[in-house]
Amino acid sequence: MAAPPLQTGFFDRETVIVARELLGKILVRRIEGNSLAGIITETEAYNGETDLGCHAKSGKTKRNCVMYGPPGHAYVYFTYGMHWCLNCVTREEGFPAAVLIRAIQPISGIEIMRVNRKKLEALRLTDGPAKICQALSITGFFNGIDLCNMESDLFITRGIDVPDSMIKTSSRIGLNNVPEPWQSLPWRFRVEQVETLL
DNA sequence: AGCACGATTAACT
DNA sequence: GTTAATCGTGCTC
Numbered sequence: 001m002a003a004p005p006l007q008t009g010f011f012d013r014e015t016v017i018v019a020r021e022l023l024g025k026i027l028v029r030r031i032e033g034n035s036l037a038g039i040i041t042e043t044e045a046y047n048g049e050t051d052l053g054c055h056a057k058s059g060k061t062k063r064n065c066v067m068y069g070p071p072g073h074a075y076v077y078f079t080y081g082m083h084w085c086l087n088c089v090t091r092e093e094g095f096p097a098a099v100l101i102r103a104i105q106p107i108s109g110i111e112i113m114r115v116n117r118k119k120l121e122a123l124r125l126t127d128g129p130a131k132i133c134q135a136l137s138i139t140g141f142f143n144g145i146d147l148c149n150m151e152s153d154l155f156i157t158r159g160i161d162v163p164d165s166m167i168k169t170s171s172r173i174g175l176n177n178v179p180e181p182w183q184s185l186p187w188r189f190r191v192e193q194v195e196t197l198l
Numbered sequence: 199a200g201c202a203c204g205a206t207t208a209a210c211t
Numbered sequence: 212g213t214t215a216a217t218c219g220t221g222c223t224c
Contacts, residue, residue, distance in 0.1 A: 060224095061221075
């Protein structure tokens with residue numbers, strides 16, 4: 001029996017803390033009897049209406065309303081006319097915030113991920129937010145689901161400890177028309193050489 | 199109703 | 212380094 005999902009309390013905290021601590025956790029997608037899983041290696045924090053890089057910067061809309069809901073749920077959005085991206089909602093209900101899952105290191109179901117990604121090789125399978133969703137078959141169907149419910153086909157479990165010395169912070173990717181200071185906040189968290197921890 | 203743009207990716211020079 | 216792909220969303224008219 002696999003480890004149970006992380007509890008709601010894990011996500012009901014400051015967004016940058018959750019973003020940091022999600023590194024090393026395991027993202028699991030159950031599909032047709034298979035488990036597709038990977039170690040989370042890159043995240044970004046998006047925190048509230050005052051964060052002008054966050055989708056909630058202009059208030060609550062149909063698209064971003066899940067971020068205003070309870071912590072531990074999935075916020076899955078569609079962008080650039082073709083890509084899905086997966087976030088974990090953080091903080092208390094009513095406060096719009098989430099952590100974008102930007103990269104994972106595949107640990108099981110790699111062959112299925114390759115098929116989903118239409119890639120002949122296992123190289124660079126899940127090193128981008130939209131690549132993860134393609135590899136794990138995550139679409140808008142999952143928007144709003146509870147990641148902490150054992151019945152969910154998408155959840156996050158305890159993984160490996162990642163020491164601070166292996167984590168690099170940097171500014172968030174893709175915020176091209178976002179004013180300072182938000183464009184340069186060090187809210188991207190990344191662990192390199194995760195395989196040395198296995 | 200029209201329009202500009204996006205928490206991206208792959209392919210290209 | 213640059214750019215096309217492709218369309219939902221939110222803003223303006």
